[in-house]
Amino acid sequence: xxxxxxxxxxxxxxxxxxxxxxxxxxxxxxxxxxxxxxxxxxxxxxxxxxxxxxxxxxxxxxxxxxxxxxxxxxxxxxx
Amino acid sequence: xxxxxxxxxxxxxxxxxxxxxxxxxxxxxxxxxxxxxxxxxxxxxxxxxxxxxxxxxxxxxxxxxxxxxxxxxxxxxxxxxxxxxxxxxxxxxxxxxxxxxxxxxxxxxxxxxxxxxxxxxxxxxxxxxxxxxxxxxxxxxxxxxxxxxxxxxxxxxxxxxxxxxxxxxxxxxxxxxxxxxxxxxxxxxxxxxxxxxxxxxxxxxxxxxxxxxxxxxxxxxxxxxxxxxxxxxxxxxxxxxxxxxxxxxxxxxxxxxxxxxxxxxxxxxxxxxxxxxxxxxxxxxxxxxxxxxxxxxxxxxxxxxxxxxxxxxxxxxxxxxxxxx
Numbered sequence: 001x002x003x004x005x006x007x008x009x010x011x012x013x014x015x016x017x018x019x020x021x022x023x024x025x026x027x028x029x030x031x032x033x034x035x036x037x038x039x040x041x042x043x044x045x046x047x048x049x050x051x052x053x054x055x056x057x058x059x060x061x062x063x064x065x066x067x068x069x070x071x072x073x074x075x076x077x078x079x
Numbered sequence: 080x081x082x083x084x085x086x087x088x089x090x091x092x093x094x095x096x097x098x099x100x101x102x103x104x105x106x107x108x109x110x111x112x113x114x115x116x117x118x119x120x121x122x123x124x125x126x127x128x129x130x131x132x133x134x135x136x137x138x139x140x141x142x143x144x145x146x147x148x149x150x151x152x153x154x155x156x157x158x159x160x161x162x163x164x165x166x167x168x169x170x171x172x173x174x175x176x177x178x179x180x181x182x183x184x185x186x187x188x189x190x191x192x193x194x195x196x197x198x199x200x201x202x203x204x205x206x207x208x209x210x211x212x213x214x215x216x217x218x219x220x221x222x223x224x225x226x227x228x229x230x231x232x233x234x235x236x237x238x239x240x241x242x243x244x245x246x247x248x249x250x251x252x253x254x255x256x257x258x259x260x261x262x263x264x265x266x267x268x269x270x271x272x273x274x275x276x277x278x279x280x281x282x283x284x285x286x287x288x289x290x291x292x293x294x295x296x297x298x299x300x301x302x303x304x305x306x307x308x309x310x311x312x313x314x315x316x317x318x319x320x321x322x323x324x325x326x327x328x329x330x331x332x333x334x335x336x337x338x339x340x341x342x343x344x345x346x347x348x349x350x351x352x353x354x355x356x357x358x359x360x361x362x363x364x365x366x367x368x369x370x371x372x373x374x375x376x377x378x379x380x381x382x383x384x385x386x387x388x389x390x391x392x393x394x395x396x397x398x399x400x401x402x403x404x
Contacts, residue, residue, distance in 0.1 A: 028208075028211060032158075032208075051188055051189055051190050052189070052190055054190075055190035055191075055193040055194055055197075055250075056190075056193065058194070058197050059193050059194075059196060059197045062197065062201075063196070063197045063200045063201070064200075066204065067200060067204065067226070067229060067230065067233075070204060070207060070226055071226060071227070071230060074207070074211075074222075074223050074226060
């Protein structure tokens with residue numbers, strides 16, 4: 001029961017953050033939304049009893065990719 | 080019975096060996112670090128508050144907590160406020176995965192080593208976010224340097240973590256400690272190079288000299304923390320101490336056998352080994368001068384990454400040799 005509620009919350013937050021990623025105006029806010037989306041998705045994988053997928057999802061998508069995107073943002077001109 | 084075990088779990092997470100214990104330990108390590116660093120520089124360090132100045136870190140924390148909290152009007156308010164909270168919460172979360180009192184930690188699952196690497200990346204990224212959100216030129220420069228530094232030290236650190244994981248054939252920190260305990264060897268014997276690389280990477284992670292580039296006080300005031308004051312600065316200072324406990328605990332668990340040893344209980348060995356690690360870090364801090372950011376990043380990619388890969392190759396070859404012979 002708790003698992004199902006958690007899963008629904010995580011799925012909804014994944015969708016919200018995905019929409020925010022597209023809709024945010026500030027580049028840095030976009031990147032943070034993408035990171036939050038990846039973490040929520042990792043949580044969903046965790047609840048589906050796939051710990052390795054979950055762990056690598058957050059390491060690669062919320063860790064490495066976000067670091068590279070932030071490095072790209074920091075080299076762009078600030079308005 | 081169910082209530083009792085739930086209360087016991089709550090006690091483990093919140094008091095011992097959880098949040099309260101870890102915060103006390105982090106303040107104690109700050110005192111050890113400051114005293115040792117001061118002695119190496121022919122100073123005394125904190126001596127007045129409490130016996131031998133042991134309460135000075137707590138007094139500093141309370142003083143900062145009670146001071147006025149100023150926010151720059153141009154700052155990105157939500158991020159500016161979220162960073163100090165996150166930067167304390169994440170190391171505490173990561174510390175629950177590290178074995179403190181015995182071979183098993185409060186939370187353990189297959190793959191928690193990867194989880195810790197992720198949290199360390201996010202903590203470093205929070206420094207960038209904090210600097211960027213304060214919109215001060217010094218803060219922005221410090222934050223950009225913190226992000227650039229992460230690109231340098233993170234890869235060799237993650238590769239070096241894999242040495243113990245290969246030996247124990249597990250990505251779980253508790254199982255790595257268990258392997259060392261049941262086999263009676265420390266993984267540092269087969270990974271001396273990996274241990275050295277991890278020490279260097281942790282110096283950069285903790286923003287200590289010679290890698291205090293993001294907060295170089297002679298160049299950019301206080302780096303990414305320039306605009307933080309009052310409660311927020313207190314939380315950031317506490318976060319650095321917690322990170323010191325996290326990194327020393329992680330190094331001890333991965334390379335020095337974790338909180339295991341003969342006769343005495345695990346917590347004693349944990350404190351002894353982590354204090355030795357803290358003293359190594361303080362000694363290195365007193366020994367070196369600051370590197371430039373370009374020297375640091377190119378040095379990491381030119382020397383540390385190949386060395387860490389060589390370490391893994393040597394380990395694999397020796398394992399293969401062992402299985403042949």
